[in-house]
Amino acid sequence: MENTGARKISASEDPVTVTYIILKHAAEEHRHAFYLKKQIEKTGDGLCPTYASDYLLAPVYSKYYLNQLDIDVCRYLKKELGLSGRELRFAAYLLVTYAIEVRADELYPVYQQALDDAGSKVNVKSIILEEEGHLEEMINQLRIFSPDWEFHAQKAVDMETRLFNNWVAELASGLALQ
Numbered sequence: 001m002e003n004t005g006a007r008k009i010s011a012s013e014d015p016v017t018v019t020y021i022i023l024k025h026a027a028e029e030h031r032h033a034f035y036l037k038k039q040i041e042k043t044g045d046g047l048c049p050t051y052a053s054d055y056l057l058a059p060v061y062s063k064y065y066l067n068q069l070d071i072d073v074c075r076y077l078k079k080e081l082g083l084s085g086r087e088l089r090f091a092a093y094l095l096v097t098y099a100i101e102v103r104a105d106e107l108y109p110v111y112q113q114a115l116d117d118a119g120s121k122v123n124v125k126s127i128i129l130e131e132e133g134h135l136e137e138m139i140n141q142l143r144i145f146s147p148d149w150e151f152h153a154q155k156a157v158d159m160e161t162r163l164f165n166n167w168v169a170e171l172a173s174g175l176a177l178q
Helices: 002-012 020-043 059-081 085-117 125-145 149-177
Strands: none
Touching: 002 020, 002 059, 002 085, 020 125, 059 085, 059 149, 085 125, 085 149, 125 149
């Protein structure tokens, strides 16, 4: 998911107006993907050598999850705020990223605790700190974006929650088949 998110941020960058914050965020998400890939190697040889579907859990829905969140947020922004073009892409980046960072702030500590409980060599504490910083950055940018940012952000969180719950169900289904 980190790799997909990093690629989506990079793909959405405006070639002219890209900001320091967006570049920083993309770089950090790429670093998270690299770090997690490196951590996977600690768990055993050949466990996940590529991101090919054979090595992933719920690969189709995992890709769908972030793409559909982008689509849902863009539809919302077009309908409710009449945005298009560059403004739409930037607002979608803010809201989608906010929703994902809210999820990351909830999920990564649970993941770290599970790793600790299992005595794993894998550690995600550095990612937790950066994700907390990303959420703060998104809130600051959303405050500038709209005085009603909390209302719009909650809509994005609601969309993400529905998609996340569906993703978890797909993961559970995939694990049951193994």
